[in-house]
């Protein structure tokens with residue numbers, strides 16, 4: 001049973017295949033589809049079939065089963081070359097087209113129809129100088145609701161290629177109820193963004209209209225690598241703000257684009273950066289010893305000498321406290337206590353001062369030096385970590401001195417060191 005069903009399907013496909021023909025075809029405009037070839041009913045949507053073909057003088061569109069006086073209004077938009085508009089002519093509202101259309105055909109019902117021409121100079125849709133006459137259109141109505149349309153190729157700039165969308169909207173509202181290519185939305189609710197279109201790259205003979213490729217206008221955040229047969233989200237670290245592009249832009253230095261499908265990039269926050277080479281999917285916190293007070297930067301700055309930046313992601317630096325320093329070369333993640341023999345009374349300094357002659361600084365992290373006591377001294381070269389007792393037969397009766405007095409001739413301290421007054425010499 002299932003085998004038999006499959007066989008009959010195969011037979012139908014085979015019969016349809018042998019019956020196909022190719023352009024060029026010239027059907028009569030009479031509300032009768034019997035003069036169209038079997039490969040010219042290109043798609044179905046909402047129960048309606050779209051027919052499409054051409055010959056050397058005309059483009060032909062067919063649409064079955066709709067009374068345009070009561071069941072809605074008909075719209076055709078064509079991109080034939082440079083310029084044009086991706087917004088439709090306002091008709092109870094506008095829709096977004098997947099290309100910059102140069103011509104359109106609007107039909108309200110009965111015999112009303114209008115070929116329109118986008119005026120790039122004034123940025124508006126104008127009625128075309130030539131309108132297809134009644135002899136060129138058979139509008140579906142009550143007794144014969146099949147529509148056939150013939151548009152003179154010379155009336156639309158004699159294009160050699162064309163991109164096309166066709167749709168129907170409600171009788172007195174912009175809501176789209178059928179749309180071709182049928183990959184396009186037809187939600188019956190307000191303004192739509194049409195994403196797909198038929199693309200005929202050469203309006204020549206030998207082409208089967210039902211094999212015309214449907215192209216996708218990539219949305220913002222996407223790009224196409226296969227001539228718009230499909231779209232791919234922009235990879236992390238890149239973005240695309242516009243529709244219909246074949247590339248994504250690498251995020252700039254100081255910016256990032258996280259995840260895929262980004263329509264824009266974001267600025268790195270203060271305390272972080274992304275490199276000038278670009279393409280970051282995330283920003284990097286400033287490393288220890290560096291800082292960045294501003295957003296959208298491609299670098300962090302070394303902490304200045306006398307300051308430090310501890311941990312990562314710093315937006316600023318901190319002064320070293322008194323008794324500490326960081327080197328003038330910068331980039332410190334911590335400050336260093338002043339070594340023994342030196343001191344620093346101020347905060348935010350890149351150096352420590354040597355203890356002066358007659359002074360000393362013991363241990364590390366000193367904020368001040370101390371004077372040597374009487375009976376002791378430190379050398380005038382400075383940097384002493386402690387004071388030295390005055391040698392025997394000498395004395396020093398003042399504090400803070402780098403030298404000492406010799407006992408007067410004929411006197412001594414009897415071998416005692418550290419004498420702190422002249423009377424110790426006897």
Ligand SMILES: [Ca+2]
Pocket residue numbers: 027028029030031032033034035036148
């Ligand atoms: Ca016909």
Ligand SMILES: [Ca+2]
Pocket residue numbers: 079080081082083084085099100101102
């Ligand atoms: Ca165009």
Ligand SMILES: [Ca+2]
Pocket residue numbers: 068069070071072073074107108109171
């Ligand atoms: Ca209508």
